[in-house]
């Protein structure tokens with residue numbers, strides 16, 4: 001089952017306490033695609049500028065990602081983001097965001113990209129997310145990510161976009177900001193109650209049934225109508241650059257779901273998807289940008305899934321409690 005993703009394709013300049021990189025390959029759609037490519041064929045939709053190199057496209061091609069809907073805009077500049085992290089890698093400062101070719105971009109999806117039955121609306125202006133969503137009205141599973149910038153500047157459009165998807169993946173602080181609710185569960189319940197209007201491509205009355213709250217180095221939580229599940233981040237002694245961890249996480253989650261087309265979207269399936277998402281994200285942060293995931297192998301993923309399982313299990317041996 002193939003996956004279509006729309007989102008930023010970027011050059012990132014990043015500084016962490018452990019080093020720095022200038023204009024490395026980045027962008028939400030790129031990190032997502034590399035991770036999801038371990039599970040299914042991925043088609044990337046988005047614009048790049050004249051400055052974008054073939055070598056960067058080759059990074060995606062080498063993982064079998066279909067880049068034929070990556071549109072090169074004559075005279076345009078590729079999306080650029082500059083950020084810096086302090087010792088607390090959970091908090092970062094955005095120093096520059098240049099939308100470049102994303103300004104005025106009108107997504108034109110090929111027949112192939114429109115035929116995917118899984119869609120990921122990676123972090124980008126919510127109007128664009130909605131335009132792409134409308135072009136895949138029959139997608140089986142649609143997930144969306146966003147960020148504080150769009151909550152601040154385009155909240156109404158973002159709320160409409162969210163009402164038209166099945167799964168929302170946000171940082172926990174962003175979920176609180178979006179809903180105005182300080183409690184994470186209450187915030188997630190709010191989002192789960194949003195429904196699509198009659199005019200929506202998703203069908204009136206449908207709305208998100210899955211909320212995933214990303215919590216940086218503390219892991220991620222899953223909230224559905226059925227219940228709650230949480231996993232810690234995979235414990236690493238060396239974290240070099242968290243940029244793209246959220247998108248890589250989303251690539252693992254959505255990729256795993258796409259790879260199980262005959263299973264209904266149960267909490268049991270979602271828990272396994274959360275484990276794969278957690279493991280993919282853990283590799284991403286070991287090196288700068290896409291460097292680690294570019295060399296990642298399926299065998300490494302399988303080994304780490306086993307390790308994650310063993311560190312998150314405990315026995316149910318009862319104890320006689322005093323009262």
Ligand code: AMP
Nearest residue numbers: 008010026027081123243244245246247
């Ligand atoms: P993450 O660390 O998973 O939140 O994602 C980081 C990636 O998001 C970087 O590679 C950036 O290029 C990209 N990014 C940063 N700001 C934006 C934005 N406003 N819109 C779209 N993508 C962004």
